[in-house]
Amino acid sequence: MKKTGPEAKLLVVDDEPNIRELLSTSLRFAGFDVVAAANGRDALAAAETHNPDLAVLDVMLPDMDGFTVTRRLRAAGRHFPVVFLTARDDTDDKVTGLTVGGDDYVTKPFSLDEVVARIRAVLRRTHPLEDDDAVIRVDDLELDDDAHEVRRGGEVIDLSPTEFKLLRYLMMNPNRVLSKAQILDHVWEYDFNGDASIVESYISYLRRKIDRNPNAVALIQTKRGVGYLLRTADKR
Amino acid sequence: MKKTGPEAKLLVVDDEPNIRELLSTSLRFAGFDVVAAANGRDALAAAETHNPDLAVLDVMLPDMDGFTVTRRLRAAGRHFPVVFLTARDDTDDKVTGLTVGGDDYVTKPFSLDEVVARIRAVLRRTHPLEDDDAVIRVDDLELDDDAHEVRRGGEVIDLSPTEFKLLRYLMMNPNRVLSKAQILDHVWEYDFNGDASIVESYISYLRRKIDRNPNAVALIQTKRGVGYLLRTADKR
DNA sequence: CAAGGGGCTTACAGCAGGCGTACAGCGAAT
DNA sequence: ATTCGCTGTACGCCTGCTGTAAGCCCCTTG
Numbered sequence: 001m002k003k004t005g006p007e008a009k010l011l012v013v014d015d016e017p018n019i020r021e022l023l024s025t026s027l028r029f030a031g032f033d034v035v036a037a038a039n040g041r042d043a044l045a046a047a048e049t050h051n052p053d054l055a056v057l058d059v060m061l062p063d064m065d066g067f068t069v070t071r072r073l074r075a076a077g078r079h080f081p082v083v084f085l086t087a088r089d090d091t092d093d094k095v096t097g098l099t100v101g102g103d104d105y106v107t108k109p110f111s112l113d114e115v116v117a118r119i120r121a122v123l124r125r126t127h128p129l130e131d132d133d134a135v136i137r138v139d140d141l142e143l144d145d146d147a148h149e150v151r152r153g154g155e156v157i158d159l160s161p162t163e164f165k166l167l168r169y170l171m172m173n174p175n176r177v178l179s180k181a182q183i184l185d186h187v188w189e190y191d192f193n194g195d196a197s198i199v200e201s202y203i204s205y206l207r208r209k210i211d212r213n214p215n216a217v218a219l220i221q222t223k224r225g226v227g228y229l230l231r232t233a234d235k236r
Numbered sequence: 237m238k239k240t241g242p243e244a245k246l247l248v249v250d251d252e253p254n255i256r257e258l259l260s261t262s263l264r265f266a267g268f269d270v271v272a273a274a275n276g277r278d279a280l281a282a283a284e285t286h287n288p289d290l291a292v293l294d295v296m297l298p299d300m301d302g303f304t305v306t307r308r309l310r311a312a313g314r315h316f317p318v319v320f321l322t323a324r325d326d327t328d329d330k331v332t333g334l335t336v337g338g339d340d341y342v343t344k345p346f347s348l349d350e351v352v353a354r355i356r357a358v359l360r361r362t363h364p365l366e367d368d369d370a371v372i373r374v375d376d377l378e379l380d381d382d383a384h385e386v387r388r389g390g391e392v393i394d395l396s397p398t399e400f401k402l403l404r405y406l407m408m409n410p411n412r413v414l415s416k417a418q419i420l421d422h423v424w425e426y427d428f429n430g431d432a433s434i435v436e437s438y439i440s441y442l443r444r445k446i447d448r449n450p451n452a453v454a455l456i457q458t459k460r461g462v463g464y465l466l467r468t469a470d471k472r
Numbered sequence: 473c474a475a476g477g478g479g480c481t482t483a484c485a486g487c488a489g490g491c492g493t494a495c496a497g498c499g500a501a502t
Numbered sequence: 503a504t505t506c507g508c509t510g511t512a513c514g515c516c517t518g519c520t521g522t523a524a525g526c527c528c529c530t531t532g
Contacts, residue, residue, distance in 0.1 A: 074257050079264060097426065099418040100348065101261035126265070147467075148413045148459045160519055161461040197479085198521060204481055224478070224529070396508055433490085434510060440492055460489065460518075 008123055009033040011052040013043040013069070014085065015062050019108075022190060023056060026112045027119070040064035047078055054123060056115070058085045059095075059105075067097075081126045083119055085110070102126040109189040113169050117145060136171045139233050141210065141219060143171050150210070157209050162187070166202050167210070170220070170230040179227035203228055244359055245269040247288040249279040249305070250321065251298050255344075258426060259292060262348045263355070276300035283314055290359060292351070294321045295334075295341075317358050321346070338362040345425040349405050353381055372407045375469050377446065377455060379407050386446075393445050398423070402438050403446070406456070406466040415463035439464055 010032045014020045020036050028034045035050045037043040040063045047055070055073075059066035070082055084098050084105035098105040102125050106115050124132055134146040140153040143164075150157045150167065159167065165187045170178065180196040188198075203220060211218045221231050246268045250256045256272050264270045271286045273279040276299045283291070291309075295302035302320055309316075320334050320341035334341040340358050342351050360368060360382075370382040376389040379400075386393045386403065395403065401423045406414065416432040424434075439456060447454045457465050 071253060071257055074261065075253070079261075096417065096420055096428065097258070099415070099421045100258060101265040103261075105417070146412045147465060148462050162520070192521095194521065197523095200479060201481080201521075204479095208481090222479070398509070428510095430510060433512095436490060437492080437510080440490095444492090458490070 007031060007033060008053040009035065009050060010119070011043065011046055011050065011055040011057075012036045013038070013040075013055060013061065013066075014058040015039060015060075016058075019058075019085075022112070023115065026116065026186075027056075030116045032119075040066075040069045043069055044072055044076075047073055048076070051078075052080055053127075054080050054119060055082045056085065056119065057082050059098075060087065081122050083115070083122055109191040111165060111187055111189050113165060113172075113186045117168065121145060136168070138171050138174050138230060139219065141171065143168055152210055159209065160205075162202060163206055163209070166199075167206055170228070174230045174232050177223045177227045177229045182227065199228075243267055243269050244289040245271070245286060246355070247279065247282055247286065247291040247293075248272045249274075249276075249291060249297065249302075250294040251275055251296075252294075255294075255321075255426075258348070259351065262352065263292075266352045268355075276302075276305045279305055280308055280312075283309055284312070287314075288316055289363075290316055290355060291318045292321065292355065293318050296323065317362050319351070319355055319358055345427040347401060347423055347425050349401060349408075349422045353404065357381060372404070374407050374410050374466060375455065377407065379404055388446055395445065396441075398438060399442055399445070402435075403442055406464070410466050410468050413459050413463045413465045418463065435464075 010027055012020060012023050012027065012034055013036070014023065015038050017038075020038065024034045024036045035046050035052060037046045040061045043055070043057070043061075046052075057066045057069060061069070066082075066084055073080075081102040081104075084103065086095060086098070086105055086107055088107040088109070102122055104118050104122050106118055120132075121134070124134060134144060136143045136145070142151045144150070145168070148164065150159055150164065166183065169183065169187050180199040183199050184192065184196055203222075207218070207220055211220055217231070217233070219230055221229050223229060246263055248256060248259050248263065248270055249272070250259065251274050253274075256274065260270045260272050271282050271288060273282045276297045279291070279293070279297075282288075293302045293305060297305070302318075306318055317338040317340075320339065322334070322341055322343055324343040324345075338358055338361050340354050342354055356368075357370070360370060370380055372379045372381070378387045380386070381404070384400065386395055386400065402419065405419060405423050416435040419435050420428065420432055439458075443454070443456055447456055453467070453469070455466055457467050459465060
C-alpha cells in the first residue's frame with residue numbers, strides 16, 4: 001500500500017509554474033507517481049482525492065503558507081510526511097520546525113538530484129519496513145546517503161558537498177553515459193548559469209579521490225564528445 | 237530515529253492546534269500510536285474509546301483543568317500515567333503533586349526530544365516488564381537517562397542540561413548526519429528564535445568534554461555544509 | 473602530419489561555513 | 503548580596519570549497 005521507492009505517490013505544490021514543472025518532470029522520471037497543485041486550496045483537495053505518500057510543499061503559497069496547509073492536512077487525518085521548499089534567505093538561520101517528525105526541507109534554488117535524494121531519505125525513514133537501503137554500491141564503491149559517507153574498498157573517502165552529489169548522480173546511473181549538460185542539470189542548482197566546463201573540473205577532483213590507483217580499471221570513464229560514465233566491473 | 241517500545245498508545249491533549257500537531261507528529265514519528273484531543277471533554281471521551289497507555293495533558297484547558305481531567309479519568313477506573321504540560325511561570329505550589337504516582341510534568345516551551353524522553357521514562361517506570369533500557373550506548377560512550385549521567389570508558393562526564401540533550405539526540409541517531417536545523421528543532425525549545433550557530437557552540441562544548449583525546453578517532457564528526465554525525469567504531 | 477577541438481589538470485581569488493572564545497544576562501544556590 | 507554555572511550572542515580566525523581561467527595534452531580529422 002505505502003511504497004517508499006519508486007512508485008510512491010507524491011503531491012507537488014508550488015505556485016511558480018516553472019518550478020512545478022521542473023519538479024514534476026524530474027520526479028516522474030525518477031519513478032514517482034506525481035500529482036501537482038499550484039496553491040493551498042488545490043493541494044488540500046488533491047490530498048483528499050489522491051492520498052499521496054509524501055508532499056513536496058513550497059512554504060510561500062499565494063493563498064496560505066505551507067504550515068497552514070500541513071496543519072490542515074494533519075487535522076484531516078493525513079499523516080504523510082512533507083518536504084518543504086523554502087527560499088534560502090528565509091531559512092538560512094531562522095525558520096525552524098521544518099524537520100519535526102519525519103519532515104525535511106530543501107532551500108531554493110535547489111539541485112534536482114538533491115531533492116530526489118531528500119525525498120527518498122524521508123520515505124525511507126517514515127516507512128522503515130521496506131528493505132530499501134540508503135547505501136548505493138558500484139563495485140567496491142559505497143555511498144551511504146544517511147551518513148553522507150563514501151567508501152572505496154571499505155576505506156572512507158572524504159568528499160566535498162559538490163563532489164558527493166556528483167558521485168551520487170553517477171552511481172545512480174551506472175553504465176550509462178551522462179552528458180555534461182545532464183550532469184549540470186541534475187547536480188548543480190537549477191539557477192546555475194556558469195560554464196559546463198565546471199563538470200570537467202569536478203570529474204577531475206573525483207578521479208583524484210576515488211580512481212587514484214593507476215593499475216586498476218578506472219571507474220569514471222570519458223566518452224569523448226558525449227559525456228562520462230561510471231563503469232561496473234562486470235560490464236567491462 | 238530509534239523507535240522504542242511496542243508502539244504504546246498515547247493520548248495528546250492540548251487546545252493550541254500548533255502544539256497539538258507538533259506533539260502528535262513528533263510522537264507518531266517516535267513510534268507511538270497517537271490520539272489527540274483539544275479539550276477535557278473530548279479527552280475523557282477519547283480515553284474511553286481508545287484506552288491509551290499514557291496521556292500527555294496540558295494543565296490549562298478551555299473547559300476544565302488537567303487535574304480535573306485526571307481526577308475524572310481515575311474515577312472512571314483509568315489508571316494510566318500522565319505527563320502534564322505546564323506553563324513555565326506557574327508557581328511551584330501549582331506544580332506540586334504533578335509527579336505523584338508514576339506521573340511527570342514538562343514545562344512549556346519544551347524541547348521535543350525532551351518530551352519524548354520523559355514519556356519513555358514514565359512508560360519504563362510503569363511497565364518495567366519491557367527490556368527497554370534507559371541506557372544508550374555508542375562505543376564506550378554511555379548515556380543513562382534515568383540517572384542523567386554520561387560515561388566515557390566508565391568515567392563519568394559532567395554535562396550541562398543542554399549538552400546532555402544534544403548528546404542524547406546524537407546518540408539516538410548514530411551514523412546519521414543531523415543538520416543544524418534538525419538539531420535545533422529537536423533539542424532546543426520549540427519557540428527558540430535564535431541563530432542555528434548556537435549548535436556549533438554546543439558541539440564545541442561537547443567535543444571538549446567527550447572527544448578530548450586527540451589521538452583517538454573523534455566520535456563527533458563534522459560534515460561540512462551538511463551537519464554533524466556521531467560515528468561508531470565499526471562503521472569507520 | 474598538422475591543425476583544431478575537446479578534455480584534463482592545476483592555480484587561484486573570493487567567499488562561506490565552522491570553530492572556539494569571550495562576554496553579558498540571568499536564575500539558582502549559598 | 504554574592505557567587506556560580508548556564509545560556510545565547512558576537513566576533514575574529516581559519517580552513518577548505520567553489521567557480522573560473524589558463525595551459526597543456528591527446529584524440530580526431532583532413
